[in-house]
Amino acid sequence: MTDVGPALRHRDDAEGRETLATIERTWQSPKGFFGWFTHVNHTNIGRRFVATALIFFAIAGVLGLLMRWQLSAPLNEVLDPDTYNQVMTVHGTAMMFLFAIPAMEGIAIYLVPLMIGARDMAFPRLNAFGYYVYLIGGVIFLLSLPLGIAPAAGWFNYVPLSNKEFSPGLGVDIWTTMITFIEVAALTAAVELIVTIFKLRAPGMSLNRMPIFVWAVLVMSFMILFAMPSVIVASAMLMMDRLVDTQFFVAEAGGSPLLWQHLFWFFGHPEVYIIFVPALGIVTSVVVTFAQRPVFGYTALVLALVSVGMVSFGLWVHHMYTTGLPFMGRSFFMAASAMISIPSGVQIFCWIMTLWGARIRFEVPMLWVLSFFAVFITGGLTGVMVASVPFDRQVHDTYFVVAHFHYVLVGGAVFPLMAGLYYWYPKAVGRMLSDRMGKWSVGLSFVGFNLAFFPMHQLGLEGMPRRIYTYLPEMDWGFLNQLATVGAIILAVGFGLTFWNLIYSAYRGTVADENPWNAPTLEWATTSPPLNCNFAQQPVVQDDRPLWSWPERGKRTVVGGLRTDRRETMVTTLLDARPQSVQVLPGPTPWPFVSAVAASVGFLGLIFSPWFYLIGFFGAFVTFVFWFWPRKPYRED
Amino acid sequence: MQAESDPQQDDLILAKQEGREALSAWAGWVMAPAAWALHQGIGYAMVPWLCALGTRWPYHALTVFAVGLCIGGALMSRKALRRSRHIRPEHSRMRVRMMALIGLMFSAAAFGGILVEYLPSFLIDTCNGVDR
Ligand code: HEM
Numbered sequence: 001m002t003d004v005g006p007a008l009r010h011r012d013d014a015e016g017r018e019t020l021a022t023i024e025r026t027w028q029s030p031k032g033f034f035g036w037f038t039h040v041n042h043t044n045i046g047r048r049f050v051a052t053a054l055i056f057f058a059i060a061g062v063l064g065l066l067m068r069w070q071l072s073a074p075l076n077e078v079l080d081p082d083t084y085n086q087v088m089t090v091h092g093t094a095m096m097f098l099f100a101i102p103a104m105e106g107i108a109i110y111l112v113p114l115m116i117g118a119r120d121m122a123f124p125r126l127n128a129f130g131y132y133v134y135l136i137g138g139v140i141f142l143l144s145l146p147l148g149i150a151p152a153a154g155w156f157n158y159v160p161l162s163n164k165e166f167s168p169g170l171g172v173d174i175w176t177t178m179i180t181f182i183e184v185a186a187l188t189a190a191v192e193l194i195v196t197i198f199k200l201r202a203p204g205m206s207l208n209r210m211p212i213f214v215w216a217v218l219v220m221s222f223m224i225l226f227a228m229p230s231v232i233v234a235s236a237m238l239m240m241d242r243l244v245d246t247q248f249f250v251a252e253a254g255g256s257p258l259l260w261q262h263l264f265w266f267f268g269h270p271e272v273y274i275i276f277v278p279a280l281g282i283v284t285s286v287v288v289t290f291a292q293r294p295v296f297g298y299t300a301l302v303l304a305l306v307s308v309g310m311v312s313f314g315l316w317v318h319h320m321y322t323t324g325l326p327f328m329g330r331s332f333f334m335a336a337s338a339m340i341s342i343p344s345g346v347q348i349f350c351w352i353m354t355l356w357g358a359r360i361r362f363e364v365p366m367l368w369v370l371s372f373f374a375v376f377i378t379g380g381l382t383g384v385m386v387a388s389v390p391f392d393r394q395v396h397d398t399y400f401v402v403a404h405f406h407y408v409l410v411g412g413a414v415f416p417l418m419a420g421l422y423y424w425y426p427k428a429v430g431r432m433l434s435d436r437m438g439k440w441s442v443g444l445s446f447v448g449f450n451l452a453f454f455p456m457h458q459l460g461l462e463g464m465p466r467r468i469y470t471y472l473p474e475m476d477w478g479f480l481n482q483l484a485t486v487g488a489i490i491l492a493v494g495f496g497l498t499f500w501n502l503i504y505s506a507y508r509g510t511v512a513d514e515n516p517w518n519a520p521t522l523e524w525a526t527t528s529p530p531l532n533c534n535f536a537q538q539p540v541v542q543d544d545r546p547l548w549s550w551p552e553r554g555k556r557t558v559v560g561g562l563r564t565d566r567r568e569t570m571v572t573t574l575l576d577a578r579p580q581s582v583q584v585l586p587g588p589t590p591w592p593f594v595s596a597v598a599a600s601v602g603f604l605g606l607i608f609s610p611w612f613y614l615i616g617f618f619g620a621f622v623t624f625v626f627w628f629w630p631r632k633p634y635r636e637d
Numbered sequence: 638m639q640a641e642s643d644p645q646q647d648d649l650i651l652a653k654q655e656g657r658e659a660l661s662a663w664a665g666w667v668m669a670p671a672a673w674a675l676h677q678g679i680g681y682a683m684v685p686w687l688c689a690l691g692t693r694w695p696y697h698a699l700t701v702f703a704v705g706l707c708i709g710g711a712l713m714s715r716k717a718l719r720r721s722r723h724i725r726p727e728h729s730r731m732r733v734r735m736m737a738l739i740g741l742m743f744s745a746a747a748f749g750g751i752l753v754e755y756l757p758s759f760l761i762d763t764c765n766g767v768d769r
Contacts, residue, residue, distance in 0.1 A: 306739070328766075329766075333677075336677065342746075575659060575736075
């Protein structure tokens, strides 16, 4: 390790510039159309994940608006019943599987290596593979809607409704195959995030110095690892029930429809927290930076994050209170459901204490975070209400539940995501987002959201069931529904402004310097946008807020001795991040893309014939062989 | 004359030491949540069986086992916390302390969770809602 003084990069002399140019060439991604398919750098893949997820969000949002249009007045005829069911199912599924998880993963893939001072992820090619799987699966899933063959059995696809008998056609098959396929992408991202966080942290970044966002990503990744197999197994079983006449979920043949619900919700409930936990990390990053002080209660926050992750696996039966399960069994889950509010409360307490007495800078990311507090706490309160069996049995399958889960999903995930976009955009793009547009966007989204979803609580209490395509005028639900639709339009304008801001500011935004918000974490220690190699020299850290302490110390220590002519990054120990070895990372290659196409052919074909299982398997196998062909540096070594 | 220490050698020694203490460092993190999950999962699954059996003893035994696991996690974390006093360098000591403290708090929380799920069972008839 070498001391390089306060400067953040190589010496500004001829030799220093030459060294930097060599490293940058080594880490460069090929240009051009064909080059695009070979990129493996985490910054490229992370940006793609986020951009694709935002496009899917926009599409699913338009579907939400379509439903609101249909429901704005009784006996409306904008959508017929079957189309409504398809739109509703695709909206829910796309929001959960195509937008929320991948957006969080994308942000994590982009930021984690930068935040921990690494040069890339542990498995860059796997990263690229995951992205193509997600892209192809997502596009095919969404295309089913304009083709009129979309699934229509709701985002949780309950059997027997989704059995062949009651849902003929290709819709449910598309759901089962594509969801299984897309979850492969979630799993690959989770595996490599875990390995990256455990093994590639900058020397000195022991676990107690890791940014809270990185902790949050770690918890999210473990949750994905435990939750996804359950939905993959469930959808594979349903696929077989429909394709090769197995009878896992067919009650008449001795199968169990309730098994589907158990398997689905064992994934489905943690899923909500998989989205929410990284959002907590984003909120903490923003709160720390805009309060300009270290987070209050680091240990308590980590404890709370990990507890939320664990307890979220013990709640799944609260989605099944009305299925006639034994009373004593239900009581366990009622207790656990109420219990999860405790770590959530701890987190909110830590944030309030961090902000208490600080000179808060009310910049746009902070405004999104304040909106998050208001909306998420409301959603949390209705959450405690529906956690209780007697109350839940009254409002089950009504609009009260639709209001509750939009409060937690939009408040708990979308608002923090917006905060994250405004906060890290300067780092990723090198320009600031427009402040004025940002403030309008927060304001409109906050007002629009509450106008759209608050009345749904009352509608639910009045008995309006969810998943109905229309209602009779005599029910007197017209006014509140109209209000909700107006709110949804205002909300859409609010989010739309941010979309426009993202495009506009990429060309016209003020140029951002390295650390425009004076934040303490390592991603701000490199250029904006980051170098191809992230850091000209990998940093060594001495505490949990290096960018605030380096100027005090007057010097910065970096890792020396890494080769410049091949992609190398430091490997460190799991707990204390002591230097252990060097990992040689692979360069650009088209094979992950080709493998993803081969696997897609298999999965897509499965909708039509079980033989495609073999075709997909062998196709993927052959491409994997090329992918794993020994690379040059190893042969030379 | 004292031999000058080789930083790379030091790192290797410390890395090995870290590997040895990893088990106690993670004990509370793993044992306590596992205790709570086992208690909830097995307890939930055994309700129809308890009803058929007409006794709750297996459930009480399960609770005792789970509480024992929590206590085990807490003890190992406490041991790690005590040992942390002698650990150098400073940031390793702080890291061990943090992990041990979280392990202890996890154990306490899991104990609370088990209790909260256990106590109501006395008020509910095991056979209530069971298909017979
Ligand atoms: C952009 C604003 C949004 C609007 C206007 C909107 C509107 C709606 C509407 C009208 C329904 C149908 C309710 C029914 O018929 O039962 C619905 C369902 C749903 N929404 Fe949203 N939504 C929005 C955002 C989101 C977000 C951000 C998420 C998740 C991250 C989400 C997840 C869901 C889910 C999971 C369902 C349930 C679908 C089902 O019942 O199968 N929504 N939404």
